Amino acid sequence: MFASSVMAPISKLQARLLLAGMLFWSATLWAQTSDEAIALLEEMAQAVHQLSYVGTFVYQQGDQLQTMRIIRSVSDAGEVERLVAISGQTREVIRASDRVTCILPEDSSIVVEQASTPRPFTAIPIERLDFLGKHYQIQLADSDRIAGMMARQVNILPRDGYRYGQRLWLDEHSKLPLRSEVFDEQGEIVEKLFFTSLEIRDSIPEEMLLPSSVGDHDQLLELERQLPPRRGISGGAPAAWQSDDLPTGFRQKVQRRHFLPNKFYQVEHHVYSDGLASVSVFVEQLDEGDLPLTGPSRIGGVNVYGHLHNGHLITVLGEVPEITVRQIARSMTPVSSP
């Protein structure tokens, strides 16, 4: 008798109610999962700024594989981060509260870039992560073990072709990202990063944060003194350029003028973001002898597009597909005089 009652045909009304109930249940479940995933991302954004740690990780871009070490210190003196390549040639970046120093000895080069004030060391505000939902599906997936630690997977799936997707594996305890993959619209992995070891520490010895690849630190300081004076953000100056065709979801977050290292004139810098991906636009007047880089280029998950417009070079770059940087580059026009 029980079997026959189960097998009895249901009416159309019952079927519709059942379907509606299932849809409501699945939508509710998705919303809950997404909220939990966003909360995890917020915790990750806080963790990467609040913890001191030493980690070794592997970075893969295409057929290139590099092993790097990251050392991060948070103390009363402030935050200092150091990223060092430990495979291949010695290269490193040191990021302190007032400057970013890149030491790339293969070509006898150093970049010292004075940081903006205040430094963007703070985590993403909650409302910005909520904004992500308009342009990405953010979902939780299964846990996995990375570098000996249990990690929770978060999938960030773009809703259109103007942005990349990401898969993140966050340490269930510290919420630090232990593994990440960036993938394009076809699902092809653009770049991959995973920790092979990660140690959270109470404090980091100062010597671990000093550059190792330049033997003579005095020379590094001397180079900094030789740099042209930095004027930083020129407050209040109106933008001379604007985009008239931004891809959906991108909004201007920053507009400033500043010097680039070893350039003695200012560039106009705009930053557009959809809450997750950011795109920078640099507009500079070309000088005689300049060899502008035009057309598309790529550095790992960052696409670059150079475009000439009335004697100005427009360089657009960001963690987005080429179509996005190309569209923004070609959309930049001078602001009309009133």
Next chain:
Amino acid sequence: MGQTPGVQEMTTTTDKDEWLSALADDELQGRSLQQGVDRLLNDPGLRQRWADYHTMREGMHGQVSLTLGDQLQQRLAATLADEPAILAPRRAPRGLMRHAAGVALAASVTGVAILGIQQMNHSDSATMPAQPASMASTQQAAPESVAQASSRPSAQPVSGPPRSDQLAPYLVNHNEYSSSTNMHGMLPYVRIVGHGSNQ
């Protein structure tokens, strides 16, 4: 490459060391590379050997004391004594030569960052030549600080391989204002540190 065992063929410690060395020296490509990365992700023992391998490399470069605790240094010392094959990875001489060259070059630092890039084509330079004739009006519209830069005509775009020092300053400034940096901390800088380090 022909002498490097496949990921599925690794049976002995020597095979593993040989394979790890090839992976670390960026000698694997395509499917072999992907298999290697997957294996590294999923095999804690291999990850430990990978970490030890690079720590020993750092030791060769005189950096070991900066990053290791005493316990790990003791373990590595024992490993070094037991496994000379790891102590002398196949590509170590090249790495040491690279390091020596890097230090020598750093001693004559004069410029800004050099960054290798993948220039895909120059379609834009073909379709959008410089337009000196229209510069005057643009200069008036440009902000004063930019207009002071030059009153000379613009250059012609690059038609050959790009100079590799052009993108690093842009990327550093981008990172400093990117929401990705806010979210991931310093990890976006891997593109600067990683790119070109194997070239």
